[in-house]
Amino acid sequence: MKRFMVVVGLVAILSACGSTVKLDNVPVEDRSAASMGTTTGSSPNTGTSDGSGVAKGTVASVDLTKSGQDAAMQGTTRVVYFDYDSFVIRPEFGAVIEAHAKYLASNKSRKVSIEGHTDERGGREYNLALGQKRAEAVLKRLSLLGVSEAQLEAVSFGKEKPAVTGSTEAAMEKNRRAEISYR
Numbered sequence: 001m002k003r004f005m006v007v008v009g010l011v012a013i014l015s016a017c018g019s020t021v022k023l024d025n026v027p028v029e030d031r032s033a034a035s036m037g038t039t040t041g042s043s044p045n046t047g048t049s050d051g052s053g054v055a056k057g058t059v060a061s062v063d064l065t066k067s068g069q070d071a072a073m074q075g076t077t078r079v080v081y082f083d084y085d086s087f088v089i090r091p092e093f094g095a096v097i098e099a100h101a102k103y104l105a106s107n108k109s110r111k112v113s114i115e116g117h118t119d120e121r122g123g124r125e126y127n128l129a130l131g132q133k134r135a136e137a138v139l140k141r142l143s144l145l146g147v148s149e150a151q152l153e154a155v156s157f158g159k160e161k162p163a164v165t166g167s168t169e170a171a172m173e174k175n176r177r178a179e180i181s182y183r
Helices: 002-016 091-106 124-144 169-175
Strands: 079-081 112-117 152-158 177-182
Touching (some): 079 091, 091 124, 112 124
Parallel strands (some): 112 152
């Protein structure tokens, strides 16, 4: 009888750790052809002079006051939040991703790291996998909107780098996120 109770207890504990979320397919729709008319090609400024006797080449000047983003992206949020145990991008964050996609598509030299995060619930391995799927969902949406995959990198931190500490639902909501980090 003891053995039966131990087996029933173990089954109950293991079934509580299970999740119904499938981590195999990232649910994103391809809207790039219908919604974006992308143009390619830009000619660098070569061989011109501004009267100073120094020829301007293909080297761009660096503005150290930009802190990693151009002024056009300063007001745009860099965080996409997710529902519990999900990596489906919420509709309200579509505009955020589209703004970053337009910026990145027009600035081919810029690169981003998309960092996936989870709340503290769940095991370490599961949270790393879920964080990776969240980062890949944002990456996939950006690439479908015309951003070169060479500009994108998806990284998962799981529950290791919380934005907010605490076990309240409000704190956990802020930790279920993907952050777009410009390099």
